[in-house]
Amino acid sequence: MIDEGLQSELKKQGVYVTSLQELYNWGRANSVWPLTFGLACCAIEMIAASMARYDISRFGAEVFRPSPRQADLMIVAGTVTKKMAPLVVRLFNQMPEPKYVIAMGACAISGGPFKQGYNVLKGVDRYLPVDVVIPGCPPRPEALLHALITLQEKILNQPLTGPDRPRHLNADVPGEFPVPAYGPHDLEPPNNPNLWQPPTLTR
Amino acid sequence: METLEQIKARIEPSLPLTKIDLLPNECPAGERSLVVEASRALAVAGFLRDDAQLQLDYCSNVTGIDWPETVIKTKVKKKVQVEGVEQEVEEIVETLRSGHLEVVYHLYSMALKHGPVVLRLRTENRTDKTHLPSLTPVWRGAEFQEREIFDLYGVIFDGHPDLRRLLMWDEFVGFPMRRDYVAPDDFEYEPTPHDEVLAAARKHYPVAATPEVKPEVPV
Numbered sequence: 001m002i003d004e005g006l007q008s009e010l011k012k013q014g015v016y017v018t019s020l021q022e023l024y025n026w027g028r029a030n031s032v033w034p035l036t037f038g039l040a041c042c043a044i045e046m047i048a049a050s051m052a053r054y055d056i057s058r059f060g061a062e063v064f065r066p067s068p069r070q071a072d073l074m075i076v077a078g079t080v081t082k083k084m085a086p087l088v089v090r091l092f093n094q095m096p097e098p099k100y101v102i103a104m105g106a107c108a109i110s111g112g113p114f115k116q117g118y119n120v121l122k123g124v125d126r127y128l129p130v131d132v133v134i135p136g137c138p139p140r141p142e143a144l145l146h147a148l149i150t151l152q153e154k155i156l157n158q159p160l161t162g163p164d165r166p167r168h169l170n171a172d173v174p175g176e177f178p179v180p181a182y183g184p185h186d187l188e189p190p191n192n193p194n195l196w197q198p199p200t201l202t203r
Numbered sequence: 204m205e206t207l208e209q210i211k212a213r214i215e216p217s218l219p220l221t222k223i224d225l226l227p228n229e230c231p232a233g234e235r236s237l238v239v240e241a242s243r244a245l246a247v248a249g250f251l252r253d254d255a256q257l258q259l260d261y262c263s264n265v266t267g268i269d270w271p272e273t274v275i276k277t278k279v280k281k282k283v284q285v286e287g288v289e290q291e292v293e294e295i296v297e298t299l300r301s302g303h304l305e306v307v308y309h310l311y312s313m314a315l316k317h318g319p320v321v322l323r324l325r326t327e328n329r330t331d332k333t334h335l336p337s338l339t340p341v342w343r344g345a346e347f348q349e350r351e352i353f354d355l356y357g358v359i360f361d362g363h364p365d366l367r368r369l370l371m372w373d374e375f376v377g378f379p380m381r382r383d384y385v386a387p388d389d390f391e392y393e394p395t396p397h398d399e400v401l402a403a404a405r406k407h408y409p410v411a412a413t414p415e416v417k418p419e420v421p422v
Contacts, residue, residue: 119379190387
C-alpha cells in the first residue's frame with residue numbers, strides 16, 4: 001500500500017500512482033446503470049431525478065436500461081405487492097453481477113402506509129439484499145441522488161480480496177435468490193430466511 | 204332527466220314480469236337507486252341503454268358491497284292500555300336481515316349529458332348462490348370492474364367473457380374485501396404497533412415484564 005503523502009506529492013509532479021482495487025472500484029462506481037423499473041409514485045421522483053433539473057447523469061447513472069441483462073442497479077421505487085414480489089425477485093436474478101438494490105421510499109422499506117394491507121409485501125428486504133434504503137413518502141430526487149452517492153461510496157470501499165469481498169468475486173455466495181411462490185393466502189415462504197429474519201423484540 | 208318513479212313506471216309495462224324496487228337513501232345527497240331482480244337484470248339494462256329518452260350509454264363505475272347477516276333494531280311506537288289509560292310506548296323490534304352481496308352500477312348518458320342512474324343487483328346469499336348476470340354484453344366497459352368484484356367479493360357473473368381474478372393471483376383462496384375475511388398473519392416485525400396490530404404482533408413476541416420496548420439486532 002502506497003503512502004498517501006507520497007502519492008499526493010507524486011501527483012503534483014504528474015505521476016499518478018494507484019492500486020488495482022481503487023482503479024477497479026472507481027470505474028465501477030462511476031457507471032452504475034439502473035434498471036428502468038417503477039412500481040408507484042416513487043417512480044415519478046426517480047424520473048424527475050433523471051431529467052434536466054436534477055440530472056442524475058452527473059453521477060454516471062443516467063443510462064436507464066430497459067433490460068435486466070444490461071443493468072447494475074435495481075431501484076425498487078414504490079409499493080411491492082405480493083403479486084408483484086416474485087417478478088421483482090426474478091428480474092433481480094436476471095441481472096448480471098455486480099448488482100445492487102436501492103429500496104426507495106417507505107413502501108419498499110416496510111410496506112409504508114399500506115403495511116396493514118393483505119396484499120402488500122412488508123419490505124423488499126425480505127427477498128432481496130438491499131444495499132441502500134431511502135426513507136420518505138416519496139423521497140425527493142435529491143434523496144435519490146444522495147442514495148446513489150452512498151452506494152458509490154460503498155462500492156469504492158469494497159475490498160476485492162478477503163472475506164468481505166463483493167458477491168461477484170466470491171464463488172461461494174450465490175448471485176441468485178429464491179423466487180417465492182404464490183400460496184393460498186400469502187407468499188411461500190413469507191421471507192428469505194438467509195436474508196431477513198424478524199428481529200427479536202420483547203414487549 | 205326523468206325521475207326514478209317515471210323510469211320505473213315506463214319499464215314495468217314494457218318489460219313483462221319485471222319488478223323494480225326504488226331503494227331510499229338517507230344520506231344528505233339522497234341518491235336513490237333501482238333494485239332489479241337478477242333474472243331480469245339484462246333486459247332492464249338493455250332498456251336503459253337503448254331507450255330514446257334515457258340513452259344511458261356509459262357505465263362509469265361498477266362496485267360491490269358485502270352485506271353480512273345482521274340483526275337490525277328498529278324502534279316502533281305502540282299504543283298500550285296501562286290501567287285503563289292509553290299510552291304510547293316505544294318497543295325495540297329485532298329483525299334478521301339475511302346476508303347478500305350487492306353490485307352497484309352507475310350509469311350516465313354521453314349522448315344526452317345526464318345521469319347518474321344507480322342500478323343495484325343482489326345475490327340470494329353470500330355462500331353458494333352468488334350468481335348474477337354479467338352486464339358486460341350491454342356495457343363493454345364493465346368487464347374489468349366485474350372481474351375485480353369477482354376477485355374481491357366472489358360474485359360470479361354469468362355470461363362474462365373472461366371471468367378470472369384481476370388483482371390477486373390465481374392461486375389465491377378467499378375473497379379479501381368480504382367483511383369476514385381474515386388477512387394472513389404477517390406481523391412478525393412491527394416497530395410501532397398499536398390497537399389491533401399490537402394484538403396481532405404480540406403473538407410473535409415474548410411479553411416483557413416492563414412495558415419498555417428493547418429492540419435487539421438479529422445476529
